[in-house]
Amino acid sequence: MKKTIKREITIKTGGAILLILFIIFSFLIYNFRTVQITKVKEQMNKSINNIAFKIDAQNHHMVSLLQMMVNYQKLAGFGKRKESVDYLFDILDEHSQVLGAAYCYEPNADGQDNKDMAKIKKALNSTGRFMPYVVRKSTGQQEVLLTKVMGLDKQFYQQPKKTKELTITDPFNYQGTMMVSYSAPIIIDNQFKGIAAIDRSLEQIQNYLHSLNSFSTSEFYLISPNDRIIATSKQEKFLGHNCEQLTVDFDFEQGNSLGQRNDKFWVSATVDTGQWQIVMSIDKQEALAKVNDLTKNMIGLGILAVILLSLFLYYLIYQSLKPIPKATIFAQNLAAENFNTPYLNVESEDEIGQLATALNKMKDKLHSKIIKINQSNKELEKEKNKLEKYLNITEVMFVVIDRNNQVKLINDKGAQILGLAKKEIKGQNIIDNFVSEEEKEEAKEHAKQLLTGEKELISNFETTVVNAQGEERIIIWNCTVLKDDQGKVQGILNSGTDITEQRLLQEELEYNKLKTQFFANLSHEFKTPLNLILSSLQMLEFAEENNSQSSSNLNLKRYTKLIKQNSYRLLRLVNNLVDLTRINANSFELNYNNYDLVALIRNITLSVQDYVENKNRHLSFNTELETQIMACDFFSLERIMLNLISNAVKFTDEGDRITVGLKKRDNKMIISVADTGVGIPETQQETIFQQFRQVNKSFTRSHEGSGIGLSLVKSLVEMHEGQIRVESTLGEGSKFIIELPITKIATSEVKDKQPEDLFEMIELEFADLDTK
Template identity: 35%
Template sequence: MRDGVTVDNDELLSDVENIVDRGNESYEHFNFLPYAVLIQRDGKVIFANTELRKLLHCNDGSILGKSVVSLLQLERDSEISNSIGEPFGVVEGEYKIKDFASNIFDVDIKCNIKQINSCWYEFFVLRDITFEKKRYNDAIVKAEKYKNILEKLIESKELYKKLINMLPDGISIHDGNTYFFVSESYARMLGYDNPKDLVGKRLEEVLGKENQELKKQRVESLLSEDKMFLRGEYKFLTRQGISKHFESTSLRFLNNNNLNILSSIRDITDKKRVKESRLLLERAIEDDKLKTEFFSNMSHELRTPLNILLSSLQLISMYTDTNEDVNIPSIRKYTSIMRQNCYRLLRLINNLLDITKIDSGFYTLNMRNYDIVKIVEDITLSVAEYIKEKGIEIIFDTDIEEKILGFDADKIERVILNLLSNAVKFTKSSGKIEVSIQALVDCVYITVRDTGSGIPKDKLNNIFDRFMQVDKSLSKRSEGTGIGLALVKSLVDMHGGSITVESEYGEYTQFNIILPAKVLAVEDESDLCPAPINNDLDDKRVERMSIEFSDIYV
């Protein structure tokens, strides 16, 4: 290579001959040549230029006086030996030689013989062709390999086609909009007899309407980023108009400088049906279990107050029938117990009737404009003394003095009383219950928080489900059928609001109610109860409180 350009050995030899023709026998000019030069006279090396010494990793003392044959250890020693002294029979060709560092490499040797001053000189030009030969050999190997691969691909084209058609998954190639190729199994899954009937069709023609937006998002994402979409579920419409479920996997690839998408689909319609059937079965079993537990609890709920009522009546009979002096305090004690258990039965019956009415669509709200702050505050105050007797601190807090909005006061009162009743049930003595109201832009935010036993995380998502009970143990602290919170949620939902719960087991529970801050027009107010509700602590509210708190014992 001369100045970065590969030079043929014939050109190099020509340069050497020009120097020789000038009659300069010092040969120092050869040191300025950018290639290896070796001069031999009478079978012995008399000169090696700088490039030759670099090539062989040696010095003059290692070279001078030796023969080219022994120096280079050429395979065709006899040919070179026979050529000495003759102006013809120049030996040329490619050889493997070993340098003085024991490295073996390929060289191309050009040789010329000249007679100077009655002496025959042999001029050798050596060029390292190791890299060129390796590159050439690699090119040949690659060409052979490519040729073999090409032949195999051509030979196995039909085999690959058959293999694709034999796959259980359907294969298609498209650009996100139009099909370019579909396998026989793909066409068969979609009810087509010939794959060509799908080629050229748009994906929207076979994809369910509910998946159009999902397909668009995934195609855009796939074409913008080199990744694979793992199996996702889609609905396809067959040629017969039947909706079927498929799992699909897609990846992009480059073909003729165009991005295409390869997709595979698998029919999971039957699998989906089996899964849905299994879920329905599991749900039916769970519902049946809940119903069984509900009726078991219901039997207990009905039997317990009835037993207490009967026992109390027997004791009162004993006092009134056998004793002339009636023990009034004892009678009052047992009549109080009877009243509480009557309230329990009434609460149970009311809840059952109301939940049934809601399910049937016959439950209506008496919507009027009230001050929500006063309603919630009065309800809290109405149970404050009772809660304090339990050794529990109760706090009411508000950031507004008044907020008028449309709601059913009786139903909201029932919601708050139910949440307070739950808070008392699960809060030990020395605990705390907080009720707060906060006015937001378009809604009112009500919270009821207690420092009670909390709700396990696995029960939080189901706390508002019908018949759901957090504590199902025989030693539970309070009674219940599991429909109170379900009724609360239904009442809040009917107001267009929402209720959520936060809890840390063993630490606290907080119920959050959001009601829309909408004031009703006069014509929208209900005619069921035109007179404003009495918010004083009257007998009616005391009775409601007694009913809601009837399943709590001292």
């Protein structure tokens, strides 16, 4: 369905009004229901209070009767045992609710326990204590029971004696009849003489609760202060039990309270005399039946009112917005540069009429401006063609990007470098799509500085561009901002020069220079030991050609040692060259076995200690580890450690310290060789591991070398999938750190290399030191 402004305004305005009406109507419904529910609760509260009042009146009547019995003893009856029993019979005759009445004196309270009272002997216990209990039988007859029935240790006797106040017991079932006992103290001359007591049937209250019919689903419960059920309108099986057994779930406190649980309302009130609690529960469905009916009627009327109001609203909006479709078609024609469309004719003077007048004026102004713009565009197109022609004949890459780093213009040279047609490049983000990953953030930062006005020009900015074919080109950029007439930055003009061939040529020259220097050093390294070997041999020949006596004057041992040491130097050079060549050709393989790395490094360190200390350096081995089994190539690791220690000796002075350390971090072993020697300049710390590279000659002039030792060390470490780095401060010393991953091969055997296995390698690596 096509959207129209009439439909949009109708939907949005009507929807807003309907939403407001819905909120108001919901609020009214809510308030109405709240008021009605409150009335229902007030009615329940009023009913329960009336019931509590009537039960309290009955309780008060019993209390008054009991008080009469006490007053009889105080005024005339105390000590008159026969008359007192007769009085109890009168109480039963006159009050049908009373099932039993009793007097109970304290032992010999009237001083007559030992007198002959044969006429009322059945009202005496075995000690002569006066304790008559007159009871009404189910047949209606009355008789005096034996006093042992009364249970003097129970609440109805002990509580009045203790508190000197009236006591009402919890309900109890006696011979099928629910009853409660009322007892009050007989106090004469401030002395407790005994109690008066009556047993009241709860049948009258039970019948009263049965007769209540405020609601068809209402249930009533009369509960004692100890939460025992005195009377109930329906669940009689729980009489005398704790109210927790009821199937009705309510929770009340002493005093009037109102609440709801699940599908029921309940209300409670206190019966003052005895502090009983009367509780009434009603099904919510019945209590709210009238409220729900009224709510449904109100909702129906509300829906009808909303429908009528919506129809009326739609009619008003439709009449008001009739001219809008014409204005829409008129504006669409103007957007399509169709200026032959007739003017709008709207007679009203409201906002829509003003809109029509403004559109008519806009038509005239827009027509004249379009004519001027078309003329300007023709002139701009000519200038653009001239500029593109100039840009395309230059060997410099030109790229114009907008504020989003998207290409708006690129010349032929730029398209050639990026490896795509111009139309394929336009619209692409040149930084995200063509700058190398390592340099993207820096390029974006430069672009941000230009686009935000922080800088207007950035010169000689170098990046690596990756073209569509995956080729990398090195470009030197000069970037300047492009601004509009208001001085606002709109884009960046980037001119780039491809220096890839120049850089490759420069690197090739540098490499050739390093090779030349390396072979010059290598020739010198070969020449020196060969000269020493030849001169030593000549001396031996000279001694042999002369006589044995002159031969003994020569230090033959010194010459043979010199020959041996320089032979080792040559052998080490040859070995390093062969191994480095094999590594570069991927033909060098490691022989992995499981070793105890702690023992291995310790043995290597201790084995060269004599060599080092003969040079007056202090060598130590530090670790907190006892053992660490891992897989490695013993001979490669041996060459690594000996090379680093021999370098440390070369670049330290007498009295300096060399420390070999070993520790574990995460799942790696960290090996370090630290010295307190001359150190390495910071500018050369990254190049010492490259092939043919050496530290500046000013630091190495006193120590000859080929420049492949640390390169070979780095290759061997990396073949163990490890890393090596150097930390050094000029004049303070150096620390070489190796990180090796802890791995094991699938074998239970742990290889063991004894120190004597190191001797030949030590001779090779320390041959230079022995010739100094």
